[in-house]
Amino acid sequence: MCHACVIENVKQGLLSRRGLFRSAAALGLATGAAGLMSARPAMAQASKVVDLTHAYDGAFPTFDGKPGIIYEPAVKFADAGYQLWKLTIFEHTGTHIDAPLHFSEDGASVAELPVESLVCPLCIVDIKAKAAEDANAMVEPADLEAWVSANGEIPAGACVAMNSGWGAKVGDPLYRNTPDGKFAFPGFSKAATDMLAGMEVACIGVDTLSLDPGNSADFVVHFSWLPGGRYGIENLANLEGLPASGATVMVGAPKHAGGTGGPARVLALV
Incomplete structure (x- = not known):
C-alpha cells in the first residue's frame, strides 16, 4: 500500500473515532492531572531545568574535523504530507x-x-x-x-x-x-x-x-x-x-x- 493511502486511512480513522474519544479524553485529562499533581513532590527540590546539550549539525566542531551528522531527506512533505530525515551520525559528535x-x-x-x-x-x-x-x-x-x-x-x-x-x-x-x-x-x-x-x-x-x-x-x-x-x-x-x-x-x-x-x-x- 502506498504511503499516501496509509496516511489517508489513518486520518479517516482518527476522524471517525474523535467523538468516541472526546469524553474519554476529558476523563483521562482529569485523571492525568491528578497523577501529575501527586508526582510533583518528587521534583519539588528542582526549581528549574538547564539544558547542558548543544544543538548540533554538520558544522559543529568535531575531533577529526569531519561533519559529525549528515542529513538526507528521506520523505518530503510536498510529496507525502509528512517529512523525515535519514541521518548518518558518528557516535562521538555533539554533546x-x-x-x-x-x-x-x-x-x-x-x-x-x-x-x-x-x-x-x-x-x-x-x-x-x-x-x-x-x-x-x-x-x-x-x-x-x-x-x-x-x-x-x-x-x-x-x-x-x-x-x-x-x-x-x-x-x-x-x-x-x-x-x-x-x-x-x-x-x-x-x-x-x-x-x-x-x-x-x-x-x-x-x-x-x-x-x-x-x-x-x-x-x-x-x-x-x-x-x-x-x-x-x-x-x-x-x-x-x-x-x-x-x-x-x-x-x-x-x-x-x-x-x-x-x-x-x-x-x-x-
Whole structure:
C-alpha cells in the first residue's frame, strides 16, 4: 500500500473515532492531572531545568574535523504530507557520551551503562581562570581539593564536570585549534581522574572536545578512566551560572547495542 493511502486511512480513522474519544479524553485529562499533581513532590527540590546539550549539525566542531551528522531527506512533505530525515551520525559528535567500550576491547557499551549511573549529583569544578592563561589547562588534584574545601565531599556516583568557559567558543575555530592549527582545549589530568576513581565517581564531563586536553599525545585519561567501567561526557553546554554543588544531572544516554558512545541529551535539575 502506498504511503499516501496509509496516511489517508489513518486520518479517516482518527476522524471517525474523535467523538468516541472526546469524553474519554476529558476523563483521562482529569485523571492525568491528578497523577501529575501527586508526582510533583518528587521534583519539588528542582526549581528549574538547564539544558547542558548543544544543538548540533554538520558544522559543529568535531575531533577529526569531519561533519559529525549528515542529513538526507528521506520523505518530503510536498510529496507525502509528512517529512523525515535519514541521518548518518558518528557516535562521538555533539554533546555525547564516551562509554567504557570506546577505549577498551570488551568494556560496557553505552546500552549497558547502569541506569543508576545516569542520574547523578552534579559537581562543577571551575578552571576558567587557568584556561584563560593556558588553552590546555587541566583539572588537577589541587582543583578537586579546593572544591571539597569549599563545598564538602564529592559524593559517590557523582558527575564531576569541568567548567573551563570553552562552551562559549563553539562556532569559533579556537574551540578546537590554535591559530596555527594545533589542538588546544582544556581537559582532565590523570592524577585528578585517578583521585575521582577512588571516590567512586560515576562520570566526568567537559565543555570541550575531549576528556584529555588538546595537547595530549597519549589520551591517558581516556585509557585509564573509561576501561574502569566509568563514562565521560564531552561538549557540555551552559555550565556557567550553575551552582558548584547541589544540582542533579540526568544523562539521556543513547541505547544502541554495542555502542561505544553517542549523542546524549543532558539536563541539570537545580
